[in-house]
Amino acid sequence: xxxxxxxxxxxxxxAGLSGIATAISAALSGHSVEVIEQAKELAEVGAGLQIxxxxxxxxxxxxxxxSLWEAAAEPTxxxxxxxxxxxxxxxxxxxxxxxxxxxxxxxxxxRVDLQQSLYKRAQDLGVTFHLGERIEKIDFETxxxxxxxxxxxxxxxxxxxxGLWSKCxxxxxxxxxxxxxxxxLAYRIVLTADQISDPDLKSLVENPECHFWIGPGAxxxxxxxxxxxxxxxxxxxxxxxPPGVSKQSGSVDEMKELFVGWDPILNKFLTYVETVDKWKLxxxxxxxxxxxxxxNLVFIGDxxxxxxxxxxxxxxxxxxxxxxxxxxxxxxxxxxxLPSILRVYESLRKARGEAIVRETFKQRHDFxxxxxxxxxxxxxxxxxxxxxxxxGAFPSRxxxxxxxxxxxxxxxxxEVEKAVAQNPxxxxxxxxxxxxxxxxxxx
Numbered sequence: 422x423x424x425x426x427x428x429x430x431x432x433x434x435x436a437g438l439s440g441i442a443t444a445i446s447a448a449l450s451g452h453s454v455e456v457i458e459q460a461k462e463l464a465e466v467g468a469g470l471q472i473x474x475x476x477x478x479x480x481x482x483x484x485x486x487x488s489l490w491e492a493a494a495e496p497t498x499x500x501x502x503x504x505x506x507x508x509x510x511x512x513x514x515x516x517x518x519x520x521x522x523x524x525x526x527x528x529x530x531x532r533v534d535l536q537q538s539l540y541k542r543a544q545d546l547g548v549t550f551h552l553g554e555r556i557e558k559i560d561f562e563t564x565x566x567x568x569x570x571x572x573x574x575x576x577x578x579x580x581x582x583x584g585l586w587s588k589c590x591x592x593x594x595x596x597x598x599x600x601x602x603x604x605x606l607a608y609r610i611v612l613t614a615d616q617i618s619d620p621d622l623k624s625l626v627e628n629p630e631c632h633f634w635i636g637p638g639a640x641x642x643x644x645x646x647x648x649x650x651x652x653x654x655x656x657x658x659x660x661x662x663p664p665g666v667s668k669q670s671g672s673v674d675e676m677k678e679l680f681v682g683w684d685p686i687l688n689k690f691l692t693y694v695e696t697v698d699k700w701k702l703x704x705x706x707x708x709x710x711x712x713x714x715x716x717n718l719v720f721i722g723d724x725x726x727x728x729x730x731x732x733x734x735x736x737x738x739x740x741x742x743x744x745x746x747x748x749x750x751x752x753x754x755x756x757x758x759l760p761s762i763l764r765v766y767e768s769l770r771k772a773r774g775e776a777i778v779r780e781t782f783k784q785r786h787d788f789x790x791x792x793x794x795x796x797x798x799x800x801x802x803x804x805x806x807x808x809x810x811x812x813g814a815f816p817s818r819x820x821x822x823x824x825x826x827x828x829x830x831x832x833x834x835x836e837v838e839k840a841v842a843q844n845p846x847x848x849x850x851x852x853x854x855x856x857x858x859x860x861x862x863x864x
Contacts, residue, residue, distance in 0.1 A: 531611075
């Protein structure tokens, strides 16, 4: 817990996973935290998330309720298929191997279950939430966020956790900064076990595994949720949404047509789909800085490093961001340290976040190869390692012995401890600072 003279008023814009993770981490460090969210309620929307050990260890550290783990599905196997169904890679002890290597599990969760668990934990820690508040502007001179409804939220630090369409990012750069299309879109599907009558498919749902199907210009992933009571399918295909449209109701027939000739198992699952939405996959260029000149605004999550879902690291890296920021703020002894601490945060997180973004595009390349010579070489590499301990670079980063440890072995808690030890000047006791003048009522 920080001493009273170092206690910050932290204003977080956005109650997504990154925002609530930061709220929990900062509150555990002893700071006063309030979260502003434009949605009127944290509604039960969304689909599946793959929570890898770099993030699951944080959920354990934050002591999220046991009900979250009961709602998880831990895949015992991971298989990569050629789009025809042929097995290219297979790990039949995936869960055991992950726990042994990283001392934390790989679990599949419904986004709602994770968000609600984080929300409840944050509330228990005294975090205040202001729902239904759309941001109009930010006054960096007074560290104040103004809402469209005329309310103002003043603090010592504003955390931009407002995602891909970040208003904070616009305020920071001083102009519209809309995300760019990646050329892909996602069909997101959630089926319940009760919907599925086929006994073979039902067994796949009830006995959690993770399956990828990779093909020309597209791929699909399927995994269980809620202890084997639901099945999540994501279909990643070329984007045909109109410019400026980020989400639209999709045609089930059009979706099925894209996967004619693919694995019969995948197509059987698709016969149970009644309605589906299409989501344009977007990204941003790299930001020069994640902290403003006044050191009263800092970026986290999709607001600064949105990424393709091809390594399932969007949510996981956002949780890392929140953990690192909150833990670093827990080492404050005086408010004058804030600018230096934010620069340490940026140095710890910016390079990693942007490197993961680049790696997702590499995974798209390796999973979306058109049939031909390059694809045949890829498949030969896959098959040369099938049934063996994988060595060297591998087309599926999910089991690649070079990329997987870099992703899953990251321990935000230890990284912060290391950074504090390496930066004694930053974290030494500093002189007392005067409290900033208050320009509006803090709500």
